[in-house]
Amino acid sequence: MNNVVRSSNRSPLQQRGDEQRQQETETLLPAVDIIEEPNALKLVADMPGVTHETLKVELDNNVLSLEGEIALNMPEGLSALHAEVRGQRFARRFNLSHEVDGDAITASIVNGVLTLTLPKKDSHRARRIEVQAA
Amino acid sequence: MFDDIKRFETGSPQQLDWFRQLLDGFLPDGNAADIRAVPRGSFPMINVARSDDTVRVYVFAAGLAPSDLTIDVQDNVLTLRGKREPVMGSNEDGSARPIFRRERASGEFVRAIALPDGLDAERAEARHSHGVFEIVLPKREELKPRRIDVQAA
Numbered sequence: 518m519n520n521v522v523r524s525s526n527r528s529p530l531q532q533r534g535d536e537q538r539q540q541e542t543e544t545l546l547p548a549v550d551i552i553e554e555p556n557a558l559k560l561v562a563d564m565p566g567v568t569h570e571t572l573k574v575e576l577d578n579n580v581l582s583l584e585g586e587i588a589l590n591m592p593e594g595l596s597a598l599h600a601e602v603r604g605q606r607f608a609r610r611f612n613l614s615h616e617v618d619g620d621a622i623t624a625s626i627v628n629g630v631l632t633l634t635l636p637k638k639d640s641h642r643a644r645r646i647e648v649q650a651a
Numbered sequence: 652m653f654d655d656i657k658r659f660e661t662g663s664p665q666q667l668d669w670f671r672q673l674l675d676g677f678l679p680d681g682n683a684a685d686i687r688a689v690p691r692g693s694f695p696m697i698n699v700a701r702s703d704d705t706v707r708v709y710v711f712a713a714g715l716a717p718s719d720l721t722i723d724v725q726d727n728v729l730t731l732r733g734k735r736e737p738v739m740g741s742n743e744d745g746s747a748r749p750i751f752r753r754e755r756a757s758g759e760f761v762r763a764i765a766l767p768d769g770l771d772a773e774r775a776e777a778r779h780s781h782g783v784f785e786i787v788l789p790k791r792e793e794l795k796p797r798r799i800d801v802q803a804a
Contacts, residue, residue, distance in 0.1 A: 548754035550738050561738050563755055565695075565713035565782035589709065589783060592702060598767070599699040602711050629713035629782020 545604040545610035547583065555643045558635040564607045572631065574624050581622075582610045583631065607611065615646075616641040687695040694756035695731065697764055704795050706770055706788045713782035714755075720784060724772040729786070730763045 543569070547562040564572070567585030575582045585607045613635065621636045697714035708789060712736055721732040737757035770788040777786045 531666050550753050550755050551751040552738060553749040553751065558751075559738070561755065563713040563782075565711040587783075588781070589785075591700070591707070593701050595700040595707065597698065597700050598706070599697070599764070601693070601696040602698050602709075614681070627714075629711075651705060 526621055529584075543604045543606070545602065546587075547607045547608045556637055558637070560611075560635060561635040562609070562631040562633075563629065564626070564631050567607060567626065567629060567631070569626055571645070572576075572624075572626055574622075574631075574633070575585075576613075576622065577620050579613045579617075579619070581613050581633075581635075582608070582609055584608045585631075591640070693762070694735070694760050695762065697731075698763065698768075699764070701767070704790055706767060706790070708764070708766075708783040708784075708786040708788070710786070711782070712784060715782065715784075717779040717784075720779075722777055722784075722786060724766070724770075724775060724788070727766045727770065728763050729766050729767060730761065732759075732761050734759045 547564050549563075550559075550561040552559045552561075562583060564583075564585045566587035566589055568588050571586040571588045573582075573584045575584075587602075587605050587607070616637050617635045618638045623634045625632050662792045677767065695710050695715075697711070698709040700707045700709070708729060710720070710731060712731075712733070712735075715733055719733050719735070723730045723732070737756050738755075769791050772788065775786060775788045777784055781787075
């Protein structure tokens with residue numbers, strides 16, 4: 518069960534060119550927690566500034582992708598003094614195992630925290646097996 | 652808008668410094684050498700911007716409700732305090748659930764940041780939307796930019 522969810526967006530270091538580095542500074546990688554529940558996996562991602570409208574969650578061929586634009590309404594004419602968040606969007610992808618029931622995934626975003634529930638297929642749920650007396 | 656800062660930092664100033672580029676290739680985390688860098692996983696992240704009459708602080712604190720963050724200003728130092736609860740990792744009967752990843756910061760935090768001089772903390776306001784807090788600190792009247800008319804001699 519340990520490899521149910523594997524992050525797929527870490528690129529090999531030696532392939533990094535300047536162009537790719539540029540890309541990395543603009544797209545932020547959200548921090549996630551992944552927890553197993555008896556009948557589902559729970560994925561929690563920090564995406565501050567992302568709203569219900571600017572969030573996109575897609576499942577394609579067992580690849581789950583999360584993308585969200587940071588929607589801040591800032592007045593015109595600002596200049597930056599200090600920036601720790603240097604990007605306009607969050608994106609991250611995960612490979613899902615076949616144990617996850619892709620049709621039953623649910624998502625909600627509250628205060629910039631995305632919570633995804635990935636239910637397990639019936640055949641992979643935890644069940645208790647009664648031991649019969651001999 | 653915060654791209655402005657980045658623009659100054661990307662693009663090596665010493666195009667001919669092949670040795671430095673080679674080292675950067677081996678140590679790909681470019682942020683490590685950045686004076687403005689914060690340790691990975693700092694929570695919450697902070698951006699500061701300035702306009703003609705205000706300084707605005709953006710605090711990226713996903714998962715905090717407005718009442719979860721305490722904002723203090725004293726002697727031009729802005730202090731943010733709060734607590735974020737970790738996602739429950741145990742079942743009803745108290746046994747631990749398997750956790751595959753734990754990247755999100757949780758627990759209590761305090762961050763302090765120095766502000767520019769000349770701000771009027773009395774008139775500061777803070778707003779919250781979608782996990783981002785915006786703190787607006789107006790500049791004092793005498794520090795706002797003003798135009799000086801040239802009088803005919």
